[in-house]
Amino acid sequence: MTSLQHPSDAASSSDATVSEADPSSPRKGRRRYSLLTGNDRRVLQAMVGVPTFLHVSLIWVPAICTFLLSFTNWNGFRFDNMEFVGLRNYKQLFTVFEKDLYEALLNNAWVLIFLFVIATPLGILVAYILDKNLRGTAVYQSVFYFPVVLSLAVVGFIWKSVIYSPRQGVLNVLLNRTEEGNQISWLGDSDQVITLVSDYGLSKNFLAIIAPMIWRHVGYIMVLYLAGLKAVDPSLREAAAIDGSNEWQSFKNVVFPSLKPVNIVILVITVIEALRVFDIIDVLNNPIGTDVLSILVTESILGESSNVGRGSAYGVMLLMLCFGFVVWYLRSTFREDDA
Amino acid sequence: MISSRRNQIIAQVFLFAMAVLWMLPILGMIISSFRPYAETSTDPNGFFSWPDTLTLDNFRNAWARGNMPRHWFVTFLVVIPAVILVLFFSSMVAFAVSRYSWKFNIALLMLFTAGNLLPPQSIIQPLFQIYNRIPLPEFAPYSNSGELRGSLIGLILIHVAFQSGFCTFVLSNYMKTLPKELNEAAMVDGASLWRQYWQIVMPLTRPALGALATLEFAWIYNDYFWAVVLVQKGNDLPITSSLRNLSGEFFTDDNLVAAGSLIVVIPTILIYLALRRQFISGLSVGASKG
Numbered sequence: 001m002t003s004l005q006h007p008s009d010a011a012s013s014s015d016a017t018v019s020e021a022d023p024s025s026p027r028k029g030r031r032r033y034s035l036l037t038g039n040d041r042r043v044l045q046a047m048v049g050v051p052t053f054l055h056v057s058l059i060w061v062p063a064i065c066t067f068l069l070s071f072t073n074w075n076g077f078r079f080d081n082m083e084f085v086g087l088r089n090y091k092q093l094f095t096v097f098e099k100d101l102y103e104a105l106l107n108n109a110w111v112l113i114f115l116f117v118i119a120t121p122l123g124i125l126v127a128y129i130l131d132k133n134l135r136g137t138a139v140y141q142s143v144f145y146f147p148v149v150l151s152l153a154v155v156g157f158i159w160k161s162v163i164y165s166p167r168q169g170v171l172n173v174l175l176n177r178t179e180e181g182n183q184i185s186w187l188g189d190s191d192q193v194i195t196l197v198s199d200y201g202l203s204k205n206f207l208a209i210i211a212p213m214i215w216r217h218v219g220y221i222m223v224l225y226l227a228g229l230k231a232v233d234p235s236l237r238e239a240a241a242i243d244g245s246n247e248w249q250s251f252k253n254v255v256f257p258s259l260k261p262v263n264i265v266i267l268v269i270t271v272i273e274a275l276r277v278f279d280i281i282d283v284l285n286n287p288i289g290t291d292v293l294s295i296l297v298t299e300s301i302l303g304e305s306s307n308v309g310r311g312s313a314y315g316v317m318l319l320m321l322c323f324g325f326v327v328w329y330l331r332s333t334f335r336e337d338d339a
Numbered sequence: 340m341i342s343s344r345r346n347q348i349i350a351q352v353f354l355f356a357m358a359v360l361w362m363l364p365i366l367g368m369i370i371s372s373f374r375p376y377a378e379t380s381t382d383p384n385g386f387f388s389w390p391d392t393l394t395l396d397n398f399r400n401a402w403a404r405g406n407m408p409r410h411w412f413v414t415f416l417v418v419i420p421a422v423i424l425v426l427f428f429s430s431m432v433a434f435a436v437s438r439y440s441w442k443f444n445i446a447l448l449m450l451f452t453a454g455n456l457l458p459p460q461s462i463i464q465p466l467f468q469i470y471n472r473i474p475l476p477e478f479a480p481y482s483n484s485g486e487l488r489g490s491l492i493g494l495i496l497i498h499v500a501f502q503s504g505f506c507t508f509v510l511s512n513y514m515k516t517l518p519k520e521l522n523e524a525a526m527v528d529g530a531s532l533w534r535q536y537w538q539i540v541m542p543l544t545r546p547a548l549g550a551l552a553t554l555e556f557a558w559i560y561n562d563y564f565w566a567v568v569l570v571q572k573g574n575d576l577p578i579t580s581s582l583r584n585l586s587g588e589f590f591t592d593d594n595l596v597a598a599g600s601l602i603v604v605i606p607t608i609l610i611y612l613a614l615r616r617q618f619i620s621g622l623s624v625g626a627s628k629g
Contacts (some may be wrong), residue, residue, distance in 0.1 A: 022604055036439075040532035047536070048435045051428035051503055052447065058466065058500035059454040065465030076468055116438070129350045136354075143358045146365065149611045149618065150604055151561030153579045155364075157600045161593035162367035168593060170367060178383055179627055208494065215361065247346065268456070276458040279563040283583070294460035301467050308349030311464045318461035326456045331450050 064317065070312035077306070090315040092174050094332045097310075101317075102200060108321075111210055111292070112274035119214040120270060124223025128251065130222070131229040141226070144219040152216065156283035160213040161188065190289035203289030209280055217273065221266055228262035229255070261332070268329040275322050293318050372397050374600035386594075389465060397598035401585060405599050409574060410581040414560060415579060417491055418482070421498040422555045426548055427508035428499060434536045436507075437514040438522055448511060455504025459564055470569055481575060489572050492605070497569060498559050506551050511594040513547040514540060546620075557607055578603050 001206035041132070070089055073080040080290065092102050126144055130137050163170045164182040177184050181333065186208045231253055240250035278294040286295060293314055300311040370380060371386040373393045382388040401407065432451065438446050470488035482490035517540065525535045541548075566577045585591075585599045611618060 002552070036532065043532050044439065047431035048447070051432050051507075052429070052450075054496065054500045055451060055454055055503055058469075058497055059430070059451070059457065059462060059504075062462035063457060065469075066462055069465060076471075099397065122357075126354070129354060134347070134351060140354055140358055142448075143361055145615075145619065146611065147361070148556050149607050151563060151579055153561070153563035154600055154603055156584070157582050158364050158368050158597055160373060161596040161600070162364050162386075165385075165593040167380040168371070168382075170363060171384070173383070173385040173387060176383070178385065212364075213476045215364070218361075227619075272456055272458065276460070278460055281476040282567065294458060298463060299567060301463065302571075304383055308464055308468065310449075315461045315464050318458050322456065322458060322461075326453050329456065330453060333452070334449060335444055 050338055054216075063319065066312045067316040069308055070316045072309045074308040075306050076308045084307065088307045091216075091312065093313055099199065100291060100296060101314075103289070104293045104296050104314075105317075106196075106200055107206055107290065107292045108274055108277070110206065111213060111277055112271060114210045114214060115217050115270050115274060118264060119217035120221050122214075123218040124225050126218065127225035128255075131226060141222070144222050146219065147216040148223070149217040150216070151279065152213070152277070153279040153283045155212050155216055156209075156280040159215075163212075164208060187284055187287055188286065191265060192289075205287045206290045209284060209290055212280065213273075213277065217270070220269070224266055224269075225259070229258045232258055234328060238271055264329065264332050268325050271325045272322055281328045293321075341458045346568040352629070360617055367599055368597045369501060374594060376592045376594045397592075397594050398602065401595055401602060403443035404595075405584050405602075406574070407578065407599075407602060409580040410576065413491065413575050414577040417498070417566075418556060418559045419492050420558050421495045421502075423551055424499045425502045425506055425555055426551060429503045430510050430541060430544065430548070431536065432503070432507045433510035433514050434540055437511045438519075438535075438540070448508065451504040451507040453504070455501065455508070459501065461570055467568060478629070489575070490572055491570070491575060494566060494570055498562065501557065501565075502555055507557065509542050509551060510544065513544055517543050549614075550617040550620045553610060553614045556610060557618070558626050560607060 046320055071084055071086060072082050073085045073088070123144075126140070150158075161169075164186040166172060166185055167178055169186070170184060172178045172184055175184065187205050189204040191204050193204050193207055195201035236254050236258065237250055240254045245253065276294060277292055278298065281290050281292060281295055282298075284290075297311050297314040298320065300307045360566055363507060367386060370390075371397070374386060374390050375392055375394055375396065379386045379388065382414070384604055426543055429451075432447070436448055465486065470493055473487040473493075475482045475485060475492065477485070477488060479490065479492055483494065484490070487493035487496070497515055521543075522535050523537055525539050560577075561579060562577065563579045582596065582603060583597050585596050
């Protein structure tokens, strides 16, 4: 399992031995494509070509089409009633559909904030404590990791029936609010908990949707961080302890900076998770005040009216928001890489 | 290395409290699924109350009303081929990228990795239209509309296309760690490229394949979005979405939903308990590369 967790270390060391032993071998000990015989070459082309064709035609072609279609007024039926309308869809998003768009963007931002401010530090803290091998570490690890293997859709059903049920849910039982007329409807209340500007804020039911997402995200972060912590050179921490740093100082000054690659992964995963959120909202019937970008994109497919142009414009916004993070992740991952 | 005894006690108490909190939804699901709604909903303590009756009725009803045998069948019809194809496709690309140097190595790997990071919803509008326009031959099984949309083949294809990004990335990292001399020796012996892939590299990649198979099984089994948008037709939806049938418009039997959820998560629970190590190493292998 150790070799599985750190392929990069093993890769660089074996590369070094190969190139040292045989300076004439091609870069990093890999064979050149041009040295292959005709038959092998065709096999290799097929091995790369077929999966790449599938991936490109179902992921990247649609991604580019999202861009193109966002400049049209297409309704998705026949191609001859597709017209180029320039930026009209975008103008409409920021005027007619302004409320929908800002609410969605704000809700995506709330998810991100809560995952970042609550779930991520909690996950890191749990990983940090568990890394000390306290009693019962394995059990704790299983408990916190368990929600991660469930789908957010099922998580939605579980929380709805167990935690939020008005008549018998955990919350109303604890608050003693289970009688008819006195119940709190956790998923049906679009009043705001936090109000930013007039109509915009954080609605109660959206907070109720974020809570299970936090529940699930902590375990994810914990696992990623535990793997990272195992790789931190213990002598670094000992040195810090000898220098008299306390627990917090040695984490802040030694452990955290040395885990930069894991930190980047966590950042990117959290951002993308926040942009992708869809299942749990759809499963809970998308109550008022809980729209996010992904719901707006999908609305015109699942709903009655079909407006491919506007739906694509929402899609482009999603793409733009994650684009920077994806590029950043790729750069940090492939920078010193010899792939 | 915890500095003092006091800190250690604080850490233990904190972990214990958090673990109890974290298990609450799962325990609640299990307890309420065995109890009749009439009993738990009338007691001020909900399902915390002392049970008078324990019953399997909720499971029976969920099983029937959710049409679960059918949904389960469909789910496995999607998940099993999808996992096999994902691993097959990504291992071929990973093999090529990690064992041979040519111009587009990094670009290709980046393409796959980035593709997996896009939010699925950002490409759904065009994808839906494409799926609407690709006809399937009549003999294709489980194609409802005669197009890729609504068919299980279409669903399998999008899973393979989307998930191959992550798997290619992980597998190429793993294959890079295998000694290059293996291929050289094989080549001297006259083994074809395909044999080098299938008989030499693949068997050595088994640990990574195992970890990914576990992870991908769970991810594809858990899928909701692709299925809801691209299949839509009620009977052929995977199991996760069948839970929607259990909620009424005005009244929902929460214990029934809990029982249904429990049925749906059982395969994931079993796999998780049996293969926890693979699960965790699969996740961290993708992340620790950096």
